[in-house]
Amino acid sequence: MTPDLHLWLIPLVPFAGFLVNGLLGRKAPRPFVTAIALIASLIPAIQVAVIVTKFGTLTLPYLEHHGAWIAAGAFHADFSFQLDQLTLVMLCVITGVGFLIHLYSVGYMAEEDGYWRFFAYMNLFLFFMLTLVLAENFLLMFVGWEGVGLASYLLIGFWFTRDSAANAGKKAFIVNRIGDFGFLIALFLLIAHFGSLSFGSVFAQIGARPDWQGGFLTAIALFLFLGAAGKSAQIPLYIWLPDAMEGPTPVSALIHAATMVTAGVYMVARTHLIYDRSPLALSVVAIIGVSTAFFAATIGILQTDIKRVLAYSTVSQLGYMFLACGVAAYSAGIFHLVTHAFFKALLFLAAGSIMHALSGEQDMRKMGGLRRKIPVTFWTMTAAVLAISGAPPLAGFVSKDEILYQAFISPNGGKVLWAVGLFTAGLTSFYMFRLWYLTFFGERRTAETLEEDRAAPVHARADTKLTLEADPHAHPVHESPWVMLIPLIILAILSVIGGWMGWPEGLGGSNWFAHFLSPAVNTVHLSYEQTTVALAAGTAATPTPAPAGDKQLEMLLALVSTAVAFFGWLFAHILYFAKPELPARLATRLHGAYTLIKNKYWVDEIYGALIVAPVLFLARWILGILIDRVVIDGGTLTAGYTAQGFGALIARIQSGNIRSYAGWLAFFAAILLLVSWFGLTTHFCLR
Amino acid sequence: MVPIAYYLVLSAILFSIGVAAFLIKRNIITVFMSIELMLNAVNLAFIAFSRQWSQITGHLQVNGQIFVFFVMVVAAAEAAVGLAIIIAVFRARNTLNIDSIDLMKL
Numbered sequence: 091m092t093p094d095l096h097l098w099l100i101p102l103v104p105f106a107g108f109l110v111n112g113l114l115g116r117k118a119p120r121p122f123v124t125a126i127a128l129i130a131s132l133i134p135a136i137q138v139a140v141i142v143t144k145f146g147t148l149t150l151p152y153l154e155h156h157g158a159w160i161a162a163g164a165f166h167a168d169f170s171f172q173l174d175q176l177t178l179v180m181l182c183v184i185t186g187v188g189f190l191i192h193l194y195s196v197g198y199m200a201e202e203d204g205y206w207r208f209f210a211y212m213n214l215f216l217f218f219m220l221t222l223v224l225a226e227n228f229l230l231m232f233v234g235w236e237g238v239g240l241a242s243y244l245l246i247g248f249w250f251t252r253d254s255a256a257n258a259g260k261k262a263f264i265v266n267r268i269g270d271f272g273f274l275i276a277l278f279l280l281i282a283h284f285g286s287l288s289f290g291s292v293f294a295q296i297g298a299r300p301d302w303q304g305g306f307l308t309a310i311a312l313f314l315f316l317g318a319a320g321k322s323a324q325i326p327l328y329i330w331l332p333d334a335m336e337g338p339t340p341v342s343a344l345i346h347a348a349t350m351v352t353a354g355v356y357m358v359a360r361t362h363l364i365y366d367r368s369p370l371a372l373s374v375v376a377i378i379g380v381s382t383a384f385f386a387a388t389i390g391i392l393q394t395d396i397k398r399v400l401a402y403s404t405v406s407q408l409g410y411m412f413l414a415c416g417v418a419a420y421s422a423g424i425f426h427l428v429t430h431a432f433f434k435a436l437l438f439l440a441a442g443s444i445m446h447a448l449s450g451e452q453d454m455r456k457m458g459g460l461r462r463k464i465p466v467t468f469w470t471m472t473a474a475v476l477a478i479s480g481a482p483p484l485a486g487f488v489s490k491d492e493i494l495y496q497a498f499i500s501p502n503g504g505k506v507l508w509a510v511g512l513f514t515a516g517l518t519s520f521y522m523f524r525l526w527y528l529t530f531f532g533e534r535r536t537a538e539t540l541e542e543d544r545a546a547p548v549h550a551r552a553d554t555k556l557t558l559e560a561d562p563h564a565h566p567v568h569e570s571p572w573v574m575l576i577p578l579i580i581l582a583i584l585s586v587i588g589g590w591m592g593w594p595e596g597l598g599g600s601n602w603f604a605h606f607l608s609p610a611v612n613t614v615h616l617s618y619e620q621t622t623v624a625l626a627a628g629t630a631a632t633p634t635p636a637p638a639g640d641k642q643l644e645m646l647l648a649l650v651s652t653a654v655a656f657f658g659w660l661f662a663h664i665l666y667f668a669k670p671e672l673p674a675r676l677a678t679r680l681h682g683a684y685t686l687i688k689n690k691y692w693v694d695e696i697y698g699a700l701i702v703a704p705v706l707f708l709a710r711w712i713l714g715i716l717i718d719r720v721v722i723d724g725g726t727l728t729a730g731y732t733a734q735g736f737g738a739l740i741a742r743i744q745s746g747n748i749r750s751y752a753g754w755l756a757f758f759a760a761i762l763l764l765v766s767w768f769g770l771t772t773h774f775c776l777r
Numbered sequence: 778m779v780p781i782a783y784y785l786v787l788s789a790i791l792f793s794i795g796v797a798a799f800l801i802k803r804n805i806i807t808v809f810m811s812i813e814l815m816l817n818a819v820n821l822a823f824i825a826f827s828r829q830w831s832q833i834t835g836h837l838q839v840n841g842q843i844f845v846f847f848v849m850v851v852a853a854a855e856a857a858v859g860l861a862i863i864i865a866v867f868r869a870r871n872t873l874n875i876d877s878i879d880l881m882k883l
Contacts, residue, residue, distance in 0.1 A: 746879040748808075749800055756796050 115206025215241035269320015311371035322354030339442030376416020383409030419496030488589030519658025596644025784825035791818035
């Protein structure tokens with residue numbers, strides 16, 4: 091017997107919170123808004139916790155059907171939800187981390203005018219994100235997919251009076267449109283080939299036809315991946331994520347680190363049956379993933395804005411997840427998704443706490459020496475930095491190691507992927523410790539010591555209200571309130587122990603997480619030869635067992651990656667703690683590389699010149715001037731003026747002079763008379 | 778017996794005189810009189826046709842004559858209202874020149 095779980099309540103409760111706060115919040119007192127927002131995010135978390143306790147008794151996948159949505163001939167899409175291991179993991183992350191970040195925001199956003207608006211949007215985001223992961227068909231998933239994009243846009247542009255924030259929101263939205271275009275094409279291909287968008291139906295049809303390899307499945311997989319690359323900020327569509335840091339910091343933590351940007355990884359894992367059939371698509375995913383990881387990590391090295399470092403770090407870590415998916419190690423990718431959600435959310439929240447302490451300062455060059463002033467933030471952030479850098483036995487070490495190991499042994503992967511990933515791990519460690527040292531150690535490099543930088547527009551990007559920005563020292567450096575520190579502490583604990591659920595077998599663990607997830611993302615390696623042989627023999631193809639883990643190899647690789655992470659720390663320690671004058675000298679020595687990386691490889695500029703400028707030219711001059719002004723406006727204006735001119739001509743007849751009216755009347759009556767007379771005569775003559 | 782064409786020609790001449798006077802004269806009373814002239818030209822045509830029709834059928838046909846009565850009634854009413862308007866206009870504007878009474882012009 092399967093209990094009724096009422097999955098539909100999970101997304102709808104935050105939606106109700108959105109409606110209440112969105113409609114009534116403007117006038118409502120703040121405690122009311124706070125209560126609604128927290129309850130609306132807590133109830134799904136409790137419900138997910140209840141589901142976790144019942145999970146063992148369920149028959150999976152658990153399906154829930156709530157009526158038809160679209161029925162067009164043979165094609166139909168329903169409001170149906172699905173729960174399996176993969177969904178459960180995502181639900182835990184979204185509701186758990188989501189609630190913690192809601193709690194944190196109560197303290198962080200306390201002084202904001204748009205308090206109610208912020209929480210309404212946050213609840214809206216939860217609604218769409220939960221719809222995305224619970225959906226049982228591609229179309230409902232697409233609804234969630236678009237919806238989180240909308241919530242992301244609204245929250246990036248939360249301070250919409252600031253030009254840069256409004257532009258960042260637009261950029262995120264437009265870049266995501268490119269990815270959504272790919273997603274939509276994939277949906278159309280799925281309808282064309284399978285006549286259905288239901289996961290169950292599509293995957294059953296694929297499973298029934300082992301001879302389908304590559305071909306249209308490659309096309310579907312690649313188009314889906316285009317969507318994933320947009321949402322999850324992969325090359326070439328990663329450019330929106332660093333700009334998305336214009337939003338409030340809790341938004342960066344929830345949407346642009348922990349949940350929404352991982353939707354692409356979730357989608358690839360969810361549709362892994364399609365990817366499994368297409369080695370080409372898998373290779374593309376792996377190569378894009380590892381290059382993004384490396385590329386973004388190099389940019390992260392020289393960023394000075396604390397949130398932008400974290401943003402590039404997020405892009406880089408998402409690259410790792412796609413690397414895992416690309417070598418068909420989906421459970422490793424999802425595992426990294428989970429641990430990343432813990433430590434990256436923590437990093438962002440801690441960064442928010444730092445900015446809170448410094449009245450909105452985001453520039454790391456103006457920080458320093460904060461270790462003793464904000465100790466809780468310091469210690470929690472240290473846990474996160476160690477976790478992301480891959481220090482054993484913290485969460486990041488376990489999951490990243492799993493990915494690198496899978497990349498090493500996978501037949502789809504290769505030693506090159508592993509090597510690049512490994513080097514990136516060193517870079518990660520380096521830039522995270524750079525952030526750590528710059529922020530917490532040394533002397534406070536206050537605005538006085540950097541007086542010449544005051545003119546720089548860093549403050550325009552600061553994360554708090556303008557009134558606070560005007561004077562960065564409005565109040566002394568202070569630790570954040572407890573409502574912000576509790577989420578930090580919980581996430582810090584999770585960052586430390588969160589990885590233990592997937593402790594690798596090579597290091598004496600059982601890798602419980604991978605075993606748990608395997609029914610949902612089990613990777614059946616079927617080579618084309620095997621299937622053709624099996625089809626010829628008329629039997630079902632037997633999958634090759636996944637490559638057996640070589641425990642010694644795993645241990646060795648873990649040692650290597652730990653050593654690399656250690657060297658990353660060592661370099662950061664030398665450059666930013668032991669000899670702080672060294673970075674400037676290195677910058678002049680390696681001037682070319684420094685300029686290249688400092689300017690983020692000019693990717694934004696290149697896109698601007700190659701894509702944005704031609705599109706704007708087309709829009710302004712061809713469409714705007716030629717088509718709109720000349721053809722359309724010209725056409726309608728000509729029609730209007732013609733009628734007007736003709737009317738003016740006719741209007742002269744209506745002179746107001748009675749005798750002229752009478753004259754016209756007599757004139758035309760005479761003509762009528764003549765015409766009818768001669769007309770009749772001809773008529774009679776013809777007779 | 779006078780042929781019908783004579784009546785019709787006379788009617789046409791009277792009507793044309795009425796039209797010409799309507800177009801040419803500026804005094805509003807003259808214009809008014811020319812309208813009466815046109816109405817009576819039409820009345821003449823009606824009577825002529827009525828008589829002709831009686832002769833053809835052999836019975837007395839009065840349709841046309843009844844029409845003439847209608848026209849006379851309308852003309853009488855028109856004269857009453859029209860003259861009142863003319864007097865009102867003259868009092869207000871102190872002129873009977875039809876070309877200067879064009880307030881309704883667009």
